[in-house]
Structures are given as structure tokens and as C-alpha cells.
Amino acid sequence: MSGPGRRPETTIFTTMSALAQRHGAVNLGQGFPDESGPSHIIEAAARAMRDGHNQYPPLAGIPELRRAIAAHQRHWYDLAPDPDEGVTVTAGATEALTAAILAFVDPGDEVIALEPSYDSYKAAVAMAGGTLVPVRLDAPEGAQGHWRLDPARLAAAVSDRTRLLLVNSPHNPTGTVLDREELGAIAALAVERDLIAVTDEVYEHLVFDGREHVPLATLPGMWDRTVTIGSAGKTFSVTGWKIGWATGPAELVARVKDVKQWLSFASGTPFQYGITEALASGDGFYREYAAGYQERRDVMVAGLAAIGFDVHEPEGTYFVTAGIAPFGHEDGLRFCLELPERCGVVAVPTQVFYLDQAPRAEVRFAFCKRLDVIEEGLKRLRAGL
Incomplete structure (x- = not known):
């Protein structure tokens, strides 16, 4: 801004x-694919249109999609968001992130984000009246290295005004996947300083060379303080559908929904049916x-x-x-x-x-x-x- x-x-x-x-x-x-998503997903959305699913969906998303998102979190990560109260569908991950930041950040609050960071973070924090505090990842030494998080630098960035930790892994733009040691340091700090975490995990299924994506919410003490953001656009090559979601404990997701109702309210009814079908894809x-x-x-x-x-x-x-x-x-x-x-x-x-x-x-x-x-x-x- x-x-x-x-x-x-x-x-x-x-x-x-x-x-x-x-x-x-x-x-x-x-970052948008030049190929469309799988044909059965496209057909599911088209069928929803033909079947008359063309009006406003519920604020939190159609029940079928909320159940599919909750099932996805259980299957992959053993997380169990309530599909009725712990899942809300958004107009892409960017809306979910913006709604979460507006929900938890008041004027004067500080938000810590890993740097480099996706450019919408800065804009959303500014709209909330907060201050973005970057924690720069250590640049790699040599072609085979990767950007890594220095836990001491992260801890030093926290102040009495810090409200929220904004964590992105797999990380855009560097391609780093935070490991369990790095995530553990983030979790320990969040618990110690009583901070809320919002995690951008839109590339959760794009990890290479046998690495694993570990959601921050799975670490000890983090479920009750973490809003996890996901998206269908990247995984299923349908970025134009703009179907994202926020999951987590009901009390935190409720606050995200309270803000979302004044942003898009709801969107993409037939696309939500298509993503319900997509999330049923096998391993x-x-x-x-x-x-x-x-x-x-x-x-x-x-x-x-x-x-x-x-x-x-x-x-x-x-x-x-x-x-x-x-x-x-x-x-x-x-x-x-x-x-x-x-x-x-x-x-x-x-x-x-x-x-x-x-x-x-x-x-x-x-x-x-x-x-x-x-x-x-x-x-x-x-x-x-």
C-alpha cells in the first residue's frame, strides 16, 4: 500500500x-497453469450448472465441499476440523488470507511473515492497519542450497505488539519446504508468546524428492491457535475458479467467516461442486x-x-x-x-x-x-x- x-x-x-x-x-x-484441470472435474462443475446450482451458496460454502475439505485434512494430516463450524470456503486463498488478517489484526498490531513473501500479505496487513515485520530467510550458499529459517532471528522479531505469525510452506517464491525442526521452532514461539498462526499451504501437494509437507497445526499446542489456508486452484489447475478455504478450530474460523461475509459473502457455486469431486481424487x-x-x-x-x-x-x-x-x-x-x-x-x-x-x-x-x-x-x- x-x-x-x-x-x-x-x-x-x-x-x-x-x-x-x-x-x-x-x-x-x-503462477497459473496453461492446461485446464482434469476433465471429470470440469464436467462436475458443468453438471452442477445444468442442474441449476447457479445461485448463492451458503456463506461457509456448500455442505458437500465443506465435508470434502474436512475429509482431506483428516486423510492427509490427521486433522479433524468440524465441517460445519471449522471449515469455510473462500474466493481463493487470497480472500481467506485477507479475511484472516482482517479478523485478527487491529491497528498497531504487528504481523510476522517470512521474507521474501507473497505480495498480498503486505497489502492485507496494511488494510488491517497493522505492520508487517519481515523475518528474512537465510539465502542458500551454492546451487544446491535452500533458503532456511533462523529460529533466533524469528524469536528476536517478536515484540509486545506481535499478534500473528504468517507462515507459508511450501514457500513462494523460494520453493523452500519448512522442515520439522523449523516448524517446531515456530510452534514453540507461538505457544510461548500466545500468538495466532495463519498458514498459507496452497502448494501442500507440490513437494519433491521425497520431502513431506507438515502443516503447522499438527504440531503440539498449535491446533487451537492456527488457521490453515488451502486452495484448489494450484492442485487441480483451475486457478480461475478461485476456490480456497480456511480450516481450524471453530472459534477462529468463525472470526474469518465474520469478515468474509463483507468481502465476497460467497461465490462460485458450480465450481464448489466441481472441487467437491476433485477432492475425492485418489492418492x-x-x-x-x-x-x-x-x-x-x-x-x-x-x-x-x-x-x-x-x-x-x-x-x-x-x-x-x-x-x-x-x-x-x-x-x-x-x-x-x-x-x-x-x-x-x-x-x-x-x-x-x-x-x-x-x-x-x-x-x-x-x-x-x-x-x-x-x-x-x-x-x-x-x-x-
Whole structure:
């Protein structure tokens, strides 16, 4: 946000998508797949439309979807949100996150988030009148490293005004998957300082190389103080449907619903039926989904490295961060603004994910595209850089 009473800043994704259209560029910047979701899910939504499910759903979402979300949490994580009181369906994960922040943050409160962080966090905290306090992840040393959380730095960031911990894992944009030791440090701090946690877990099923995603709510002392955010868009390649959810203890989810009613109230009735069908997909679907994206990751990482980028292989998500210093660039924003015309490719500068937005010699590429599209993007980068 640019200040009280001022218009919010235009997101980098709006800017870069416009440049992609203007120059006919391969869009490896914004994180949306270029393939539609499985046909049976699309058909389930279409059938719901034909069956007349085209009016407002209940505020918390249709009962069938709430039960499916609760079943998903039980199956994968042994969590047991009440489908009637502990689950609410939202207009995408961004609404769930915004509603949660508005529900728990008062003017003057501080919200701790891991940095770099998704840009909507800063905007939502500003709308609540709070202050975002970034805790910077330690950058990797060498191509095989990953960004990691320093528990001492996290603890030092907590003050008497800290209200909420905003945790994102698998982490956008770095691709880090927080391990049990890191999550344990977060949980111990939350319990010790009596903090609420809101977790952004939209990439929960996109972890690679045998790693596991561990929801913070599963750790001792965390269920009663954690709102867990999930989304169908990333997992089922239907980002345009904007179906997300918040789960947790009834008393916390109720506060999220209280805010949500003044945002979208409710949305996407036929899409909610489609996602109900999607969540019934067997474990094999999720394994194939992750394996397919791991293949794309490997192609993207190898291709960027061969071109000359300093590449850090992600542990999860569908993003890869690449250093541009080998090309003589130190400002990722300038590099990305020039890239669509120069190479016909769009990337996103990682500096937009930092509070200070100082120039950084890193950019983020998205590999949620068909393999032929990734190959075309790499071909254009090879020719233009």
C-alpha cells in the first residue's frame, strides 16, 4: 500500500502479464497453469450448472465441499476440523488470507511473515492497519542450497505488539519446504508468546524428492491457535475458479467467516461442486501431479543453469529462483521489464517479495506450463541473453 487513503499499488503480475500480451512473450512469470484441470472435474462443475446450482451458496460454502475439505485434512494430516463450524470456503486463498488478517489484526498490531513473501500479505496487513515485520530467510550458499529459517532471528522479531505469525510452506517464491525442526521452532514461539498462526499451504501437494509437507497445526499446542489456508486452484489447475478455504478450530474460523461475509459473502457455486469431486481424487492423482511437476522443475532448472543463470533448485511449489548476476545485471526489476521485448519471455523480479523492494539480482520463473512451453521459453532465453 502506498499510504492511508491512497490507492493500492498495481501488482507486478498485472504489469508483467500486460507486457507478455504486448510482446507475445512466453509467460513464465505469473503462477497459473496453461492446461485446464482434469476433465471429470470440469464436467462436475458443468453438471452442477445444468442442474441449476447457479445461485448463492451458503456463506461457509456448500455442505458437500465443506465435508470434502474436512475429509482431506483428516486423510492427509490427521486433522479433524468440524465441517460445519471449522471449515469455510473462500474466493481463493487470497480472500481467506485477507479475511484472516482482517479478523485478527487491529491497528498497531504487528504481523510476522517470512521474507521474501507473497505480495498480498503486505497489502492485507496494511488494510488491517497493522505492520508487517519481515523475518528474512537465510539465502542458500551454492546451487544446491535452500533458503532456511533462523529460529533466533524469528524469536528476536517478536515484540509486545506481535499478534500473528504468517507462515507459508511450501514457500513462494523460494520453493523452500519448512522442515520439522523449523516448524517446531515456530510452534514453540507461538505457544510461548500466545500468538495466532495463519498458514498459507496452497502448494501442500507440490513437494519433491521425497520431502513431506507438515502443516503447522499438527504440531503440539498449535491446533487451537492456527488457521490453515488451502486452495484448489494450484492442485487441480483451475486457478480461475478461485476456490480456497480456511480450516481450524471453530472459534477462529468463525472470526474469518465474520469478515468474509463483507468481502465476497460467497461465490462460485458450480465450481464448489466441481472441487467437491476433485477432492475425492485418489492418492494416485496427487502422486502423479507431484511427479509431473518434478519433471518440469528438472527441465527448467537444468535449462536455466545451462544458459548461465545461478539456479537454486526448489524443494516444492512450481517456482524456481535464478540469479542474474552472471549476465551483468544487479536489478531484477529492470531485467524483467526488458526481458519480454528482448527475449520474448516474462519472469518476475524477486525484489517485489521483499518489504524494502531494493534491487536484487534474482528473478522467479514459473514452471507450471506444458513442457513444450517451458522448452520454448528456454530457447528464447538462450537466443536473447
